[in-house]
Amino acid sequence: MSPPDDLASAVRDEPAQEETERQAQERTKPVGLGPAGWMRWTWRTLTSMRTALILLFLFALGSVPGSIYPQRSVDPGRVAQYFKDNPAQAKWLDRFWLFDVFSSPWFAAIYLLLFISLAGCVFPRALSHIKEIRRRPPAAPRNLLRLPHSETLEGGLTLEQAAAALRRRRFRVVTGDGWVSAEKGYLRETGNLLFHVALLVLLFAVGAGGLFGYRGNVLVVEGDGFSNAVAAYDRFMPGSRVTAESLEPFSFTLKDFQASYVAAGEKQGQPLDYLAKLTVQDSPTAAPREVDLKVNDPLDVNGTLTYLIGHGYAPTFRVTDGKGQVAYDGPVPCLADDQATYTSECVIKVPDAQPTQLGFLARFLPTTVPNGDAWVSIFPGAANPTVQVFPFAGDLGLKSGQPQSVYQLDTSDLKPLGKMSAQPTPLNVGDTKELADGAGKIQFTGVKEWISLQITYDPGREPALLAAAAAVIGLVLSLTIRRRRVWVRVKDGTATVGGLTRSEGGGAAFAEEFAQIVTALRGNASADTPSADTPPGDDPSPDEPPADDRSPGDPPAGDQDGDRGGEPDESGITGHVAPDAPTGNAAPGTRPDEE
Numbered sequence: 001m002s003p004p005d006d007l008a009s010a011v012r013d014e015p016a017q018e019e020t021e022r023q024a025q026e027r028t029k030p031v032g033l034g035p036a037g038w039m040r041w042t043w044r045t046l047t048s049m050r051t052a053l054i055l056l057f058l059f060a061l062g063s064v065p066g067s068i069y070p071q072r073s074v075d076p077g078r079v080a081q082y083f084k085d086n087p088a089q090a091k092w093l094d095r096f097w098l099f100d101v102f103s104s105p106w107f108a109a110i111y112l113l114l115f116i117s118l119a120g121c122v123f124p125r126a127l128s129h130i131k132e133i134r135r136r137p138p139a140a141p142r143n144l145l146r147l148p149h150s151e152t153l154e155g156g157l158t159l160e161q162a163a164a165a166l167r168r169r170r171f172r173v174v175t176g177d178g179w180v181s182a183e184k185g186y187l188r189e190t191g192n193l194l195f196h197v198a199l200l201v202l203l204f205a206v207g208a209g210g211l212f213g214y215r216g217n218v219l220v221v222e223g224d225g226f227s228n229a230v231a232a233y234d235r236f237m238p239g240s241r242v243t244a245e246s247l248e249p250f251s252f253t254l255k256d257f258q259a260s261y262v263a264a265g266e267k268q269g270q271p272l273d274y275l276a277k278l279t280v281q282d283s284p285t286a287a288p289r290e291v292d293l294k295v296n297d298p299l300d301v302n303g304t305l306t307y308l309i310g311h312g313y314a315p316t317f318r319v320t321d322g323k324g325q326v327a328y329d330g331p332v333p334c335l336a337d338d339q340a341t342y343t344s345e346c347v348i349k350v351p352d353a354q355p356t357q358l359g360f361l362a363r364f365l366p367t368t369v370p371n372g373d374a375w376v377s378i379f380p381g382a383a384n385p386t387v388q389v390f391p392f393a394g395d396l397g398l399k400s401g402q403p404q405s406v407y408q409l410d411t412s413d414l415k416p417l418g419k420m421s422a423q424p425t426p427l428n429v430g431d432t433k434e435l436a437d438g439a440g441k442i443q444f445t446g447v448k449e450w451i452s453l454q455i456t457y458d459p460g461r462e463p464a465l466l467a468a469a470a471a472v473i474g475l476v477l478s479l480t481i482r483r484r485r486v487w488v489r490v491k492d493g494t495a496t497v498g499g500l501t502r503s504e505g506g507g508a509a510f511a512e513e514f515a516q517i518v519t520a521l522r523g524n525a526s527a528d529t530p531s532a533d534t535p536p537g538d539d540p541s542p543d544e545p546p547a548d549d550r551s552p553g554d555p556p557a558g559d560q561d562g563d564r565g566g567e568p569d570e571s572g573i574t575g576h577v578a579p580d581a582p583t584g585n586a587a588p589g590t591r592p593d594e595e
Contacts, residue, residue: 046113047120055114062110066101069093073100073237080403102210115203122196129189137172140179140487144498147487149514153495153522161524162488162495169517171486180488185502191477198471205460205467213458214238214247221314221331222448225253228304228455248304248457252280252291257449259311261380269340269380276308276451303457310452312336313344315364315387321353321440328352333450334364335407342366342380346387347409348442351398358439359409361390365426374423385447386426391417393439484510486517497521 033041045051070078079099083090090099097104144150162180163173171182216233220226228247230236260272276293282301293299299306314331321327327350334344348360367379368386375386392414398404418436427433432443483502488495497518501510 043120046117047124048117049121052114052117052121055110055117058110059114062101062107065098069098069101071099071101073103111203111207115200115207118196118200118203122193122200125189126193126197129186129193132189133186136174137181137183137485139176140181140489141498144487144489144496147498147500149499149511151497151514151518153497153518154493155495155522156493157488157490157495157521157524159488159490162490162521165520165524166486166488166517169520178490181485182487183483183485185481185483187477188481188483189478191474191479191481194474195471195478196474198467198474201467202464202471205464207460209239209458209460209464211239211241212246213456213460214242215454215456215458217309218453218455219333219450220254220453221333221450222254222257225251226453227251233455248302249284250280250282250301250304251284252278252299252306254451255279257311257451259381259449271380274308274311303459305456307454307456308451309454312450312452313342313364313366313382313385314448314450315346315362315385315444316446316448317348317360318443318445319348319350319353319358319360319440320442321350321358322356322438323354324440325354327354327358327440329445331448331450332362334362337363338377340380341377343377345407347407349396349398349406349409351396353440356393356439357396358435359392359394359396359411359414360442361392361409361411363388368426375426382447386428387444388424388426389433389442389444390420390424391433391435391439391442393417393435393437482510484513486514488521495521 070082072079082099093099097106101107141147145152159175159178159180163175163182166173166180166182169184171184173180173182175181214237216236218226218232218234226232228250230238230244230247254276256277258273258275258277262268262270262272274295278291278293278299279288280291280299280301281288291299293306293308295308298308312334313336314333316331317328318326319328328348332346332348334346336342336344343366344364346360346362346364348358348362350358350360365375365377365384365386365388366381367377367383368375369378369384375388392409392411394414397410397413404410417439427444429444429446432441434441484499485502486497486499488497490496499510499514499517
């Protein structure tokens, strides 16, 4: 072929070569995971133990802001006060749901991912553990002396004796050709799985309680009652799946409250006991029953628990306005300002008074004594109750639309009635104070007590308690039990024992246990080894009568059944007795019939 023809052929073959090279490059190009591969990778990463631990840490870390910042679901008043005191900071905190931590999207995402991660991690491990339990212990290695724990035993130890000794120590035992394999400690992994399953159940129970449970607070004065309805609560925090119809229809009346205190000594005034006497109806058609409600001893009505969490005084007043009409008559719950003496601050708002609204600040003293120009309380019990009253008149601002606390009185727009004093003369029960400017009068009519109750319904409470107990049990099992294996090989009268622990950090404890196992096996071997002081054949059978007691016609020992055969000794001579050999007590050189 001429050079021009070669050049033309090369030009024609060049595209084909480029196509071949391109195809080769495509074949060697790394293939991506693809959608299915990425999904598998995501699932494996999410269900790994490392991811579960990270999510558990984030779950605990995410709960911290809920204890630092006030939460709307617990105390909306404090949240409003935080916005008032720190408006710029509160605005940014609210953008990240830090006032609603436990209902925020990011906390719910951590909770859900943790639940999925634990479920995907635990269930495959549980299936693997079930297979592991059903699997036989592995065969013995050929050279047991290479194991971390090994020992050689001389004597007549048999495989049956070794297997029996290990079974007595609660090992799972299998035997093979010249070896015994034993293993125990499966409860370690069982405890580990129990801990994680219990944690999973605990998360589920907490979630169920948050969805279907509710919690509320209510203050009840002596003589008043309560019906378990949403409108009766002072503060009600329902789960997202709770409706008004799902509340248990019980009711009760507070008949009496009794608080006892230490009367004298160094501990004077310290509380001894709180007792609330209730008349309870479990349903509108149920018969009333008497219940004594105490601290940490709640009232239980079909799973709805009522706890006694606080108490205080509610002095009763009768307020007559400037037109002679009784504008208010009833108890006023007061908040204790001093827990040692229960000196309490009270607020009385009388919006129906005419011609102007009235408001009162009052200081309640349970046991009043003079202290110079002042009056103080020296004991929390109501031994000498009095009230100091500070009257005001004006617009109380109740029609402004702004929420107000019943325990606070804004006096900035109110007019004091009369001359104000830091220590006005206290009123005893039955005393009346006339108001200045003809605004009316106020009478201190008596003293009652109030109790603060928390009413909760949590369907996940008992499952969570059981799960927590199971988690503790599982943790104890996983930390105290070790997985270990023991093998025994017997060859030519020599037994080799080897042991291996499958748990990190358990070598020292297993060394002690292995020494005990070796001692037990050595004892079994020594028990069946003939003593060196006893000549072979001189140990009569237990069923064989002593030589002195045999009749002259009895066959020799070991030959009662007529079988005179025996095992040959090293010289090749069998161990049977010749028919004419002397036996029994015959003298040497004589026959039995010649005796």
